[in-house]
Amino acid sequence: MAAEAQVSIATVSRVINGNRRVSPDLRSRVLSAMDRLGYQPNAIAQGLRRSATRSVGVLIPRIHEPFFSTLAFAIERTLFASDYRGLLCSTEEQPDKERAYVDMLLTQQVDAFIYFPSIAGSQANLRRIVERGIPVVLIERSFAELEVSRVLISNFQGGYDGAQHLIALGHTHIGVICANLASMPVERLSGAQQALTEAGVDAEVRIMSRGSDFEAGYEAALDMLQRPGRPTAVFALADSIAVGVLHAAAYLDLRVPEDLSVVGFDNISLAAFVIPPLTTVAQPIYAIGEAAVRILLHQLQDPGAAPETVMLNTELVVRQSTAPCAR
Amino acid sequence: MAAEAQVSIATVSRVINGNRRVSPDLRSRVLSAMDRLGYQPNAIAQGLRRSATRSVGVLIPRIHEPFFSTLAFAIERTLFASDYRGLLCSTEEQPDKERAYVDMLLTQQVDAFIYFPSIAGSQANLRRIVERGIPVVLIERSFAELEVSRVLISNFQGGYDGAQHLIALGHTHIGVICANLASMPVERLSGAQQALTEAGVDAEVRIMSRGSDFEAGYEAALDMLQRPGRPTAVFALADSIAVGVLHAAAYLDLRVPEDLSVVGFDNISLAAFVIPPLTTVAQPIYAIGEAAVRILLHQLQDPGAAPETVMLNTELVVRQSTAPCAR
DNA sequence: TAGGCTTTGGTAAACGTTTTCCCAATTCGT
């Protein structure tokens, strides 16, 4: 390449990076040679020399679930706008897969991590990252022991609000369906429980062993709604669970919201389009992604900076899956 | 690192790569030193020297849509099992973003591409990849001009089958809703049209300008169903469109399937959980991802190999959103 | 006009590996 333009490699580098003046003559020689050869600088070599790759590892529990794919999308897009590449990895909440990815990304010399950890097994991985002094921002989780940047949402308040909404509608027997606690912040559940006990309302909590897909929500709801003395309202602690609940209700010929009120959590785009449109506690998905990237850029610019935490608020979005209690 | 084990760097390399015998003594010295230092080989330097990165660029149109996120998941998982990293990129069908990603991945020296191109603007990008001699496998698209490996599905047959199903149920006025043709294979539409004309059935085709999200499907369906002489059945050429159609039907107080039959396309996991469960033409999503990776590995192992094409079949899955025509 | 500053270009070291080449030591065959 340098040969093609009959110029030194240093000059080529300078033209590309524009970090020193190069005479118009040489510059145009280089530019046209680049064009002729379809030259692309080798980022591998750049990374080696600069020891920075402008890539960040993005670890997401289950990329195929709507909430996570939307979040991944938001992160990736924001990163891209700042000229960083996001390496999306789906950890499926398997600690060993999570570990394999962390290894891989570390080996790959990513500049930073955005990490949506599962509860079990993530702490050790996280420690390995921070020990290397690589910036991380955690999403929706914190580990008491380690001081790292975080984007949190008001899970407790959200749980409280969702339950409160059902209580205000006069429901006195409320079911709560919740994913495996390893894959969902407990605060969300505690918030709901607090509202429920404050109001002295009958609560029936079901914690699923599996993840929060449609199927799991469906099965849990089926079981809950078929027992005698079924609840008149269900608070599903994730929208995909709520979709399963709606399905179960339809299967059992229960009308929503007349016979059963349903509240979800997340506000994935699907929530507005199921039938009936789902009342849900909205997470600001795009804002979460943007905040995570923003914090990360701070840390990257100023490696000495103290960890930052930003807290974003959930908001109850009332649609048509909830109604006053008929009984 | 070599110093820590009191051994030459060549020996370290040999222990790690196991490409030559190293005496047990030295090997264990190296291994324990690696352990003490928490050493990770620098993939950047490896890539530079080996000019192979064991990473493949995965270009997906809209990662936040269920079909694509599931496909991405399948690809990533299969790649991972073969010890390759997938770099997921969401091109959003914007030619300039697509180009930016191709540039970036080329610069990043990925070993190969899995490319789900949009129609417009992808051909030039594809050409830049193949000119460099980098293996690519295209998903669900082919460009006559360029000879590259492909995973195709029987879109024509699928379109035909979906329409045929409605015809067999006695529908004589059928609406077809289809995403922008830049983001959907025409064959799917042609297949449907062929079945329709063969049967001499009234068809009303609506091609949306926007992508295939719930919202777009909803709006198109609303418009189609509000006109006088509305169809008794709708064939939505993507499940997310179908979800929008179901929503529109509910909004207009049309019962599905009594007043309106709906057929989708894709068989995303949601399809079984909407109400009513959606009859749809299933794509073998996981098989597509696996086939793409399999072909890619062939190409990678044997760079001279001729491009391969595999064709996978769609299959009609009958659920409860379709019924005999009542009129 | 000589000495110093500025500008512009080139040279070479460095990044952390892999790989090639070569040497020494050991084993083997005769």
Added chain:
DNA sequence: ACGAATTGGGAAAACGTTTACCAAAGCCTA
């Protein structure tokens, strides 16, 4: 017991950049 073959190890080149340093030339100022 001697040469050949095999084995285990190190030294150094190579990968494609960036960057510190150097040299030459032009320009200013005293």
